[in-house]
Amino acid sequence: MDRALFPDGVERCSFGKFVLWMGFISAFFLFGLYAMLLIFAKGIVVTGLDNYFGFGLWITFDLAVIALGAGAFFTGFLKYILKIDQLKNIINLTVIVGFICYSGAMLVLTMDIGQPIRAWFGYWHPNVHSMLTEVIFCITCYCLVLVIEFVPLILEQKQLNKIPFLHHLAHNMHVNMALFAGIGAFLSTFHQGSLGGMYGVLIGRPYAFREGFFIWPWTFFLFVLSAVGCGPIFTVLCCTLMEKMTGRKLVDFKTKALMGKIAGTMLTVYIFFKILDTWAWANNYLPSVGMTFDQMFHGMIYGKWLMFSEIILCGLVPAIMLITPSIRNNPTMLYTAGILDCIGVSLNRYLFTVQSIAMPILPFDNWQFYAPNWAEWATSGMIVAYGILVMSLSYRYLPVFPQERGLNK
Amino acid sequence: MKAKEFNIKWGMVIDLDKCTGCGACMTACQVENNIAPMVDASNKLRTLSWMLVYELSNKKSGAEAEVAYLPRPCMQCGNPACVPVCPVIATDKNEEGGIVSQIYPRCIGCRYCMAACPYHARYFNWEDPIFPKGMEKALSPNTSARPRGVVEKCNFCHTRLMKAKDKARQDGGNPEALADGAYMPACAEICPTGAISFGDVKNKEHKVFELAQGKDAYRLLEKLGLNPQVYYVSKREWVRKLGDNYAATGKPGAAKKHS
Numbered sequence: 250m251d252r253a254l255f256p257d258g259v260e261r262c263s264f265g266k267f268v269l270w271m272g273f274i275s276a277f278f279l280f281g282l283y284a285m286l287l288i289f290a291k292g293i294v295v296t297g298l299d300n301y302f303g304f305g306l307w308i309t310f311d312l313a314v315i316a317l318g319a320g321a322f323f324t325g326f327l328k329y330i331l332k333i334d335q336l337k338n339i340i341n342l343t344v345i346v347g348f349i350c351y352s353g354a355m356l357v358l359t360m361d362i363g364q365p366i367r368a369w370f371g372y373w374h375p376n377v378h379s380m381l382t383e384v385i386f387c388i389t390c391y392c393l394v395l396v397i398e399f400v401p402l403i404l405e406q407k408q409l410n411k412i413p414f415l416h417h418l419a420h421n422m423h424v425n426m427a428l429f430a431g432i433g434a435f436l437s438t439f440h441q442g443s444l445g446g447m448y449g450v451l452i453g454r455p456y457a458f459r460e461g462f463f464i465w466p467w468t469f470f471l472f473v474l475s476a477v478g479c480g481p482i483f484t485v486l487c488c489t490l491m492e493k494m495t496g497r498k499l500v501d502f503k504t505k506a507l508m509g510k511i512a513g514t515m516l517t518v519y520i521f522f523k524i525l526d527t528w529a530w531a532n533n534y535l536p537s538v539g540m541t542f543d544q545m546f547h548g549m550i551y552g553k554w555l556m557f558s559e560i561i562l563c564g565l566v567p568a569i570m571l572i573t574p575s576i577r578n579n580p581t582m583l584y585t586a587g588i589l590d591c592i593g594v595s596l597n598r599y600l601f602t603v604q605s606i607a608m609p610i611l612p613f614d615n616w617q618f619y620a621p622n623w624a625e626w627a628t629s630g631m632i633v634a635y636g637i638l639v640m641s642l643s644y645r646y647l648p649v650f651p652q653e654r655g656l657n658k
Numbered sequence: 659m660k661a662k663e664f665n666i667k668w669g670m671v672i673d674l675d676k677c678t679g680c681g682a683c684m685t686a687c688q689v690e691n692n693i694a695p696m697v698d699a700s701n702k703l704r705t706l707s708w709m710l711v712y713e714l715s716n717k718k719s720g721a722e723a724e725v726a727y728l729p730r731p732c733m734q735c736g737n738p739a740c741v742p743v744c745p746v747i748a749t750d751k752n753e754e755g756g757i758v759s760q761i762y763p764r765c766i767g768c769r770y771c772m773a774a775c776p777y778h779a780r781y782f783n784w785e786d787p788i789f790p791k792g793m794e795k796a797l798s799p800n801t802s803a804r805p806r807g808v809v810e811k812c813n814f815c816h817t818r819l820m821k822a823k824d825k826a827r828q829d830g831g832n833p834e835a836l837a838d839g840a841y842m843p844a845c846a847e848i849c850p851t852g853a854i855s856f857g858d859v860k861n862k863e864h865k866v867f868e869l870a871q872g873k874d875a876y877r878l879l880e881k882l883g884l885n886p887q888v889y890y891v892s893k894r895e896w897v898r899k900l901g902d903n904y905a906a907t908g909k910p911g912a913a914k915k916h917s
Contacts, residue, residue, distance in 0.1 A: 304773050
C-alpha cells in the first residue's frame with residue numbers, strides 16, 4: 250500500500266502489520282500523554298517527588314538519555330571532522346537516536362519544572378555562574394543542530410527527493426554538514442560536561458561534590474568521557490535490536506565493531522579517571538568534611554553494591570571487553586559489553602541524582618526513600634514510545650542505512 | 659570559596675538549652691509569611707516549614723536520656739550553595755545585611771537550589787495556596803502569596819527589615835544602623851523562652867555580637883564551608899557535636915577544613 254514511499258530496493262513488512270505495531274506503541278504514548286496533560290494541569294504534585302527528592306526519575310532519565318544520545322555528536326565529529334569514512338554506514342542512525350534522546354529529554358524537562366510557562370527565563374535572566382544555565386543553552390541549541398542534521402535525511406525520502414528544490418537543499422545541507430558536526434561537537438562537549446558540573450559544584454552534597462580545574466569540577470570531565478564512552482555503543486545496540494526485530498541486516502559487523510572500539514577506548518580512559526576520582530574523593534575530600542566512605546551508603550537500596558556495579562561490573566569489565574579485539578569481534582560479547590556499558594553510565598547518573606540527595610548531611614537527619622509513581626513512569630515511557638515511533642517511521646520510509654541493499658542481496 | 663561580606667550581617671543566635679520545642683516560632687513564621695494550611699499535610703516531605711524544629715536525642719536510655727530541640731530557619735549562608743546554581747538568578751545574596759533573597763515571579767521551579775541546600779531550608783509549592791474561608795482576613799498585607807511551582811524559603815522576615823528601615827527614616831535615624839531590637843523576625847519575637855536572639859552579628863552594640871562569639875557557639879555543618887549566618891549555642895557537648903559530621907575522626911574540630 251505504501252510501497253512507493255519505501256527507500257529504493259528494500260523490503261518492509263506489510264502496511265497492516267506496521268499499523269498494528271504503531272498502534273501498540275501509540276497506546277503507551279497516549280497513556281503517557283494523559284499523564285503529561287495531568288501534570289501540566291495539576292502540577293508536579295501528581296508525581297512522587299517531594300522536598301527532599303526535588304530530582305528523581307525524570308532527571309535520572311534525562312541525564313541517562315542525553316549520555317546515551319552522545320553517539321550523535323561524537324560519531325559526527327569522527328566522521329566529518331576526523332574523516333573516519335567507515336562511519337557513514339551508521340551516521341544516519343546516530344543522528345536519529347540523538348534527535349530522539351535530546352528532544353525527549355527537553356520534553357521531560359518542561360514537565361519537570363514547576364513553572365513550564367517560564368521555561369524561557371533561562372535565556373532571559375541567565376545566571377552565568379550556573380551550570381544549569383549552560384545546560385539549558387547548549388541542549389536547546391544542540392537540539393536545533395540535530396534537527397538540521399535530521400532534515401536532509403527526511404528530504405532524501407524517495408518521493409520528497411523527486412522535488413528538485415528539496416533534492417538540492419538536501420544535497421547542499423550534506424555538503425555543509427561538517428560545519429554542523431563541528432558546532433554539535435562543541436555544544437555537546439560543554440553540556441555533557443555541565444550536566445556533570447551541575448552535581449560537582451554542590452558544596453552541600455558530599456556524595457556529589459568534587460574539586461576540579463578552574464571553574465570545572467572533575468565531574469565535568471568525567472561526564473563528557475562517560476557519555477562518549479557509551480553513546481556510540483548505544484547506537485550499535487539500537488541498530489542490532491532493529492535488525493533482530495526486522496530480520497534484515499542493516500549495518501555490517503565491521504562498522505559495529507569499530508563503534509565498539511571507539512566507545513571502548515573512551516570508556517577505558519573514563520574508567521581510569523573515574524577510579525582515581527573515587528579514590529581521591531573517598532580518601533581526601535570525605536574526611537575533610539568529617540565523613541567516611543561507609544557513610545555514603547545505606548542498606549540495600551542505597552548500598553555499596555551500586556557503586557561497585559557501576560564502576561567495576563558495568564565500567565571496568567565492558568571497558569576491557571571493548572578494547573580487547575578478540576572479545577570485541579565476537580558479536581555476542583560486543584553486545585553484552587555494550588549493554589553493561591550503557592547500564593553503568595545510566596547507574597552513574599542515577600547515583601549522582603538520587604543517592605546524593607537521599608543521604609542525610611545533617612547529623613541528626615535520616616536517609617530518605619523515594620519511589621517514582623505512575624505519572625513519572627508513564628511520562629518516561631511516553632518518551633520511549635515517542636522514540637520508537639520516530640524510529641519506526643524513519644526505518645520504514647527514510648534511507649537510513651546505506652548498506653541495507655547490499656547486505657540483504 | 660570565599661564568603662560574601664557586607665558591613666551588616668543579620669544573624670540569629672539560637673540557644674538550644676533554652677528551646678523547649680514548643681513550635682511557636684514555626685507558627686509565627688507561617689502566619690507572618692502567609693503560608694497556607696495544606697488540605698492534606700500528612701506527607702511531611704511536602705509541607706512548607708520555613709522554620710522547622712528538629713528533635714535531637716543523645717541516644718541514651720533511662721536517666722541518661724536527653725533531648726534537645728533545634729529550630730532551623732534558612733541559614734542565609736555567606737557562601738550559599740543555592741545562589742550560584744540557580745539558572746535564572748531567582749535567588750541572590752547581594753543586599754546589605756546578607757539575607758539570601760528569593761524572587762518568586764522569576765523562579766522557574768527547577769528545584770536545583772533545593773538539591774543544593776544541605777539544610778533542607780528550601781521548599782517547593784506543590785499546590786496553589788488556598789486559605790480557608792475567613793482566614794484571608796488574617797493574612798499579612800506585607801507578604802505576597804506564592805503560586806504553585808515555585809521555591810520559597812525563610813528570608814528573616816525581610817518585610818520587617820523594610821519596615822524597620824522606614825521607621826528609622828521617619829524618626830530621623832540611619833536606616834543602615836538600626837538599633838538592637840529595631841528589626842526582629844517573627845520567630846525571634848514570639849519565642850516564649852527567649853531562645854532566639856537576632857541582630858547584626860558585626861555590630862558590637864547588638865546582643866548577638868557577643869553571643870555568636872561565645873565558647874559554646876557553633877554553626878551547622880561548618881566543615882562544608884557554607885559560612886551560615888545562624889549560630890547555635892549549647893552548653894551540652896553532645897548537642898554541639900550533632901552540629902557537624904565527625905565520623906572521619908570521631909573528634910569534634912579535628913578534621914581539616916577543605917578550601
